[in-house]
Amino acid sequence: DKAVIFDIQRFSLHDGPGIRTTVFFKGCPLSCAWCQNPESRHYRPELIFYKESCIRCFACREHCPESAISDHSMLRFDPKLCTVCGQCVSECLTNSLRMIGKEWSTADLLEEIYKDIDFFIDSDGGITLSGGEPLLQANFLFQWLPMVKEKKIHTTIETCGLADWKQIEKLLPWLDIVFYDLKHMNDSIHKQFTGYGNARILENFSRLSRSQAGLQARMPVIPGINNSVENILATADFLKSNHQFCIHLLPYHNLGEAKLKRMYSRQRPMNIAALDSEQLKKTQELFEKEKIHAVLYD
Numbered sequence: 001d002k003a004v005i006f007d008i009q010r011f012s013l014h015d016g017p018g019i020r021t022t023v024f025f026k027g028c029p030l031s032c033a034w035c036q037n038p039e040s041r042h043y044r045p046e047l048i049f050y051k052e053s054c055i056r057c058f059a060c061r062e063h064c065p066e067s068a069i070s071d072h073s074m075l076r077f078d079p080k081l082c083t084v085c086g087q088c089v090s091e092c093l094t095n096s097l098r099m100i101g102k103e104w105s106t107a108d109l110l111e112e113i114y115k116d117i118d119f120f121i122d123s124d125g126g127i128t129l130s131g132g133e134p135l136l137q138a139n140f141l142f143q144w145l146p147m148v149k150e151k152k153i154h155t156t157i158e159t160c161g162l163a164d165w166k167q168i169e170k171l172l173p174w175l176d177i178v179f180y181d182l183k184h185m186n187d188s189i190h191k192q193f194t195g196y197g198n199a200r201i202l203e204n205f206s207r208l209s210r211s212q213a214g215l216q217a218r219m220p221v222i223p224g225i226n227n228s229v230e231n232i233l234a235t236a237d238f239l240k241s242n243h244q245f246c247i248h249l250l251p252y253h254n255l256g257e258a259k260l261k262r263m264y265s266r267q268r269p270m271n272i273a274a275l276d277s278e279q280l281k282k283t284q285e286l287f288e289k290e291k292i293h294a295v296l297y298d
Ligand code: SF4
Pocket: 053, 054, 055, 056, 057, 058, 059, 060, 061, 075, 091, 092, 093, 094, 095, 096, 097
């Protein structure tokens, strides 16, 4: 099995303890309206066009074996013809075309993250599996995580929790920390903004809270969508009912909307304003009042 990875970021300080190397798995079962990594949504590799730097030299069009590139008022890439072969990317001298997503074997990915072993040892850090949704590539993880653990590397996963419980359970022996997103407590609002209801997500969270997993709840704070008093109180009640008393608050920023405009996505940017620090502080205070320790992220 190979994994499709769309990024590997080194020296991360926010994805778990110590210095971490974060591996971003491509593909996600949810389609959150506020997604900050829209390039992670589809499992397959994708082509992104940065029109700002394009000098219209048409080298890409000349070398496209599928005639997928045409020229109207600006370059157009026909997603029905494009096989994502990447030939145009290597022809573009201005780096205006980029391929998002690359296949990795278990051995190659292990070798790549092992380059950072000294940082992991010195800082009590490790790797973080992010995405997208890493659990969507569980078959790869079943093979790869035991190899990582054999090297005594600390492992953290960031998950939306929408996965088969049997798969989650099978991976737990290889995971030190599970960062688990709670996006909305109302099932129909959850479905409206992410494409899925929250029943299985909440059920998996409760199961995890009863296991030996190092579970840590997180909430992406999206202004006007999930930072209402009602939702914060419902989230706090849910956490307490599962004997969880801490949540990490991740403020929404709108970088994903700019990325979305460059991609061939049917999803349109929602133009959600970035969260201001006052709104975030209020969310934190409400959780604290409910006896849930709320940690703010940048
Ligand atoms: S090769 Fe690059 S710069 Fe030239 S037309 Fe294509 S995208 Fe634009």
